Amino acid sequence: xxxxxxxxxxxxxxxxxxxxxxxxxxxxxxxxxxxxMEAIIFTGIQAxxxxxxxxxxxxxxxxxxxxxxxxxxxxxxxxxxxxxQAKQSFVVDNTNPTIETRQKYIKLxxxxxxxxxxxxxxxxIKAAIQRNKTRTGKAxxxxxxxxxxxxxxxxxxxxxxxxxxxxxxxxxxxxxxxxKWLKT
Numbered sequence: 001x002x003x004x005x006x007x008x009x010x011x012x013x014x015x016x017x018x019x020x021x022x023x024x025x026x027x028x029x030x031x032x033x034x035x036x037m038e039a040i041i042f043t044g045i046q047a048x049x050x051x052x053x054x055x056x057x058x059x060x061x062x063x064x065x066x067x068x069x070x071x072x073x074x075x076x077x078x079x080x081x082x083x084x085q086a087k088q089s090f091v092v093d094n095t096n097p098t099i100e101t102r103q104k105y106i107k108l109x110x111x112x113x114x115x116x117x118x119x120x121x122x123x124x125i126k127a128a129i130q131r132n133k134t135r136t137g138k139a140x141x142x143x144x145x146x147x148x149x150x151x152x153x154x155x156x157x158x159x160x161x162x163x164x165x166x167x168x169x170x171x172x173x174x175x176x177x178x179x180k181w182l183k184t
């Protein structure tokens with residue numbers, strides 16, 4: 001058996017994985033019990049790479065909650081509650097510019113036992129407007145919309161309830177650069 005923290009991980013006679021307290025079997029639990037549930041909240045103005053980042057890093061493992069796709073807060077609430085009840089990791093891929101906006105997700109996810117992870121996308125308004133001009137159709141939003149999101153933007157803080165925060169920017173070669181924030 002391997003020692004994992006104060007618990008041992010092993011297999012039952014039939015080969016099923018289990019976890020026990022070291023020294024005595026208190027309760028047999030399947031290993032999926034160890035799954036870490038993540039609520040990932042993106043913050044940043046439009047055209048800073050949030051949806052592309054989701055597709056590159058989380059599309060295989062996390063459900064995407066996105067108002068552009070769902071169209072209404074009611075539909076968003078239904079999907080969010082389903083993720084919480086199913087203990088399914090998810091990403092909130094919206095601008096989430098204010099502390100108040102983010103608190104809705106943080107409070108619900110913390111209550112359900114999720115780890116709260118924030119990704120702040122560097123929000124330089126001139127660069128975002130330039131990237132937005134390369135978009136077509138509904139993906140291209142009015143410049144006033146980007147300016148309004150920028151005016152409301154509040155940088156996320158650990159004090160909001162985040163367990164981990166990351167800073168994401170788009171490098172000169174259009175690749176994402178992301179760094180973990182240190183708690184101060």
